[in-house]
Amino acid sequence: MFPGPTGVTTLKSWPESAARLIAVAAGRETADLVVRNGQWVNVHSREVIAGTDIAIADGRIAYCGDDASAMIGENTRVIDAEGRYLVPGLCDAHMHVESGMLTVSEFVRAVLPHGTTSMFVDPHEIANVLGLDGVRLMHDEAVDQPINVFVQMPSCAPSAPGLETTGEELGPDDVEAAMGWPNIIGLGEMMNFPGVASGDPKMLGEIAATQNAGKVVGGHYASPDLGSPFHAYVAGGPADDHEGTREEDAVARVRQGMRAMLRLGSAWYDVKSQITAVTEKGLDPSNFILCTDDCHSGTLVNDGHMDRVVRHAIECGCEPLVAIQMATINTARHFGLERELGSITPGRRADIVITSDLATLPIEMVIARGVVAAEDGQVRVERRAFDYPATARDTVRLGRELVSVDFDIHAPEGADTVRVNVIGVVENQAPTKALTKDLPVRNGLVRSDPTQDICQIALVERHRASGSVTNGFVSGFGYKGACAIASTVAHDSHHMIVVGTSKENMAEAANRLAEVGGGVCVFKDGKEIALVELPIAGLMSDEPAELVAAKAARMVEAMGECGCELNNAYMQHSLLALVVIPELRISDLGIVDVRRFELVDLIVGN
Known part of the structure; x- marks a missing residue:
């Protein structure tokens, strides 16, 4: 049996419920719930069938047809759909709960009113901080939800061995152990694509452990090179990929037998550029999947989740039924x-969205596992409680108080100007640009240059209290005046990223996050103007989604007050240490050129 949304078991496995489902469908027994007079969106035949009744028993669908009258008894709840559409509950095929800054329980409460009834989550953020113990915590919380939350075992901690240092590491033995857990659905995105393409034994061991368990290997091929490295990666076993940004990326993946996952997150807008493979080239849509990857709480609460992605795909020219x-x-x-x-x-879990329009997709009612879980934007199931232990909360360890000189960048002796490698932020995309710029030197220190939109970036080690700081430069945020933004959400190693125009503010922001146990803060002119506390692994809040969304909104607003006009700039900020997405990143070991997967000097020619 499966846990129900109010603590009572409502969803039975198919073998447990088969006899009753048959009896209800035959009219010999009555249903728990009947939805009448709906327009049935049948995704098997890709058609809409008017005048349909749906009968539900034990959290599963027993009957789909034109008359369920015989299945209605005195204890049967009846919902009149009044001619509205009955759509299957929406599924997010690839996502990271931690990006919402929420626990699994709060994330579920945020997305339920938007029609999401199934999530496939990869908790590799907490894995990088707490290892297998952290994955188990999120796995156990996922099991105890009113919707279907399946977990992919993280594959890459670290994501790029030798280029970063994580809080914990995972390997083939960990993957093999996790494959026996009840809610593990497969292997999380295999980000070390050079390792797979070169036949790295550790990566292949993790893939083998997953395939031996008969489960799916998630992909992550973040290179634009569709030549031999891509073909070698596909041969290594990943079954899907969400890192495509161009039509040719989507086409290449499905031609090689992968599923192309098209994502629309808070800052990743990769559906429009790839959906043309279906809408214009006419490729078979059955191998295309929609997902979010990363959505912060503000997007979830205010804009939507998978309903937002489906609407966007339709706006991009995709037929509603195909989307x-x-x-x-x-x-x-x-x-x-x-x-x-x-x-x-029949036989499936009774996850149904009732909507009055297929194109604009207003989510008017959500039935999850046979229970009305949300209606008119309001959650109708009780709030879940999951206790994260103290070991998951004390994770921000700087070892000392930082000061402004920790962010000094020394120039070669006698230099008046230097040429430096600069990380170039790209709005609404995960990749960055590798830029080189000339910067002035004053009193032996390299200075940032607001006239070129260049400010400082630092990666502060926070797992082992080493006190180390890696410094660099970043362009694209548009910050002006004296300010700093710090975050312990720093994919994927999750040290602390600090970006700023003032070294004093950068030190203050970093120390503040150490004080509160992690999160995101914005300092301007020496004063804190926004703070989102994330005490669980420095990644998640245990506060309600609405409150976290409000704090996140203030954080984004504060970044704007510092001069930033990018859409969801925080998402770009949080990915600046992701050393598996080109072109240039920063890690605790230095500046990383992801095109060549090697460390490079900050000062060119130094």
Whole structure:
């Protein structure tokens, strides 16, 4: 049996419920819930069937047809759909709960009103901080939810061995152990694509452990090179990929037997550029899947989740029924769960969205596992409680108080100007640009240059209390005046990223996060103007989603007050240490050129 949304078991496994489902469908027994007079969106046949009744028992669908009258008894709840559409509950095929700054329980409460009833989560953020113990915590919390939350075992901690230092490391033995946990659905995104392409034994060992368990290997090929490295990576076993940004990326993946996952997150807008593979080139849409990857709490609470992605795909020219397939049955099939979810058909979990329009997709009612879980934007199931232990909370260890000189960048003796490598932020995309710029030297120190939109960036080690600081330069944020933004969300090693125009403010911001146990803060003119506390692993809050969203909104607003006009600039900030996405990144070991997967000097020619 599966836990129900109010603490009572409502969803039974198919073998446990089969006899009753048959009896209800035959009219010999009555249903728990009947939805009448709906327009059935059938994702198997890609058609809409008017005048349909859906009968539900034991949290599963028993009957889909034109008359469920015989299945209604005195204890049956009846919902009149009044001719509205009955859409399968939406599935997010690839996502990181930690990016929402929320616990699994609060993330679920945030997305339920938006029609999401299934999530496939990769907790590799907490894995980099707490290792296998952290993954187990999120796995156990995921099991105890009113919707389907499946967990992918993180594959890459660290994501690029030799280029970063994580709080914990994972390997093939950890993957093999996790494959036996009840809610593990597969292997999380295999980010070390050079390792796979070169036949690295550790990466291949993790993939083998997953395939031996009969589960899906998630992909992450972040290079634009579709030549031999790409072909070698595909041969290594990853079954999907969400890192495409161009039409040719999507085409290449499906031609090689992968599923192309098209993402729309808070700052990743990669659907529009790839959906043309279906809408214009006419490729079979069955191998295309929609996902979010990373959404912060403000997006979830104010804009939506998978409903937002489906609407966006439709706006980009995708037919509504095809877009819905990409967020339901395609996902279920990919993970081998077609008999469990992804469609409104007998035997499946009763996950249904009721909406009055397929193009604009207003989410008017959400049924999850046979229970009305959300209605008119309000969650109708009780708040879940999960206790994260003290070991998951004391994770920001700087070893000392930082001061402004920690952010000094020394120039070669006698230099008046130097040429430096600069990380170039790209709005609404995860990749960066590798820039080189000439910067002035004053009193032996290299200075940032606001006239070129260049400020400082620092990676502060926070796992082992080493007190080390790696300094560099970044362009694209538009910061002006004296300011600093610090975050312990720093994909994927999750040290602390500090970006600023004032070294004094940078030190103050870093020390503040150490004081509160992690999070995001903004300092301007020496004063704190925004703070989001994230005490769980320095990644997540245990506060309600609405409160976290409000703090995150203030954080984004504060970044704007410092001069930043980028859309969701915080997401770009948090990825500046992700050393598996080109072109240039920063880690605790130095500046990383991801095009060549090697450390490079900050000062060119130094």
